Ligand SMILES: Nc1ncnc2c1ncn2[C@@H]1O[C@H](COP(=O)(O)OP(=O)(O)O)[C@@H](O)[C@H]1O
């Protein structure tokens with residue numbers, strides 16, 4: 001069973017504008033809403049891939065109900081800890097050049113006792129065969145060391161964690177050596193306090209420093225430049241797939257879903273890379289944060305190219 005944990009879910013509002021004017025009036029078109037937040041998107045993608053998951057985290061107010069209803073409607077098993085306030089709405093604006101501007105709200109306040117309730121819920125659902133996906137930002141009130149503490153505590157119960165976070169959450173979380181991680185190139189550089197590496201070799205050099213006796217899989221996503229897959233088995237580079245881009249929001253989450261499924265199904269690194277590339281490219285072919293249909297993902301798999309950098 002894959003358990004997805006979203007501390008700070010969101011209703012994702014995606015809209016188009018010809019040119020985004022900072023400090024001026026912008027009239028949005030093609031506005032659409034999706035139940036989102038990183039873990040929620042991972043669960044939705046897993047469903048598209050034909051896999052069940054259990055979605056949990058924090059929800060609040062009427063926006064929280066919208067997300068819960070959406071998961072129920074899709075048939076995704078879920079149980080959230082309910083807190084005061086209202087789940088956030090995040091605005092994603094794409095201009096005519098398909099450049100994305102994201103405006104993410106902070107989300108409702110969460111007390112430490114709510115975090116305790118969440119940890120108990122996760123432990124009730126997960127067992128040593130489970131992968132727990134910890135992804136995204138946390139709500140105000142939650143400390144940056146939370147993922148680090150949760151990874152350590154889940155490990156005591158034999159549960160493996162896949163971490164997808166940025167900034168301090170990532171920095172702290174890494175210290176507890178999660179089983180798998182998916183930084184993008186910016187997050188990787190931020191972690192090491194360096195400028196974004198330009199070459200694949202330099203990116204690999206940073207990424208391999210994060211592999212260790214417990215962190216067995218490092219996937220570095222590079223947006224329109226593809227992704228790197230590092231494990232003790234091999235180091236692989238996959239160039240980006242040629243697709244008709246609709247929205248890249250949720251592409252990272254799609255990749256995380258494919259990683260979790262690949263690990264659960266014990267795929268080889270090469271098979272896992274193919275699934276990740278096809279699933280994330282598929283997410284880019286849909287509007288908003290919707291995952292692609294399984295047939296689309298299957299077709300995209302044929303386009304994946306793999307360059308072996310080591311192993
Ligand atoms: N324009 C694109 N065309 C095809 N695939 C893409 C595109 N943008 C992203 N992807 C795929 O999605 C993956 C994750 O995207 P990325 O933007 O790196 O994630 P994140 O949102 O986590 O930063 C990429 O590694 C790539 O496989």
Ligand SMILES: O=P(O)(O)OC[C@H]1O[C@](O)(COP(=O)(O)O)[C@@H](O)[C@@H]1O
Pocket residue numbers: 008010011012036037038039041090104135136137138248249250251252253254289
């Ligand atoms: O928790 P954060 O870091 O604020 O990110 C939340 C946002 O990320 C998303 O999950 C999309 O993430 P990706 O584009 O990285 O896949 C949106 O659904 C959501 O609004």
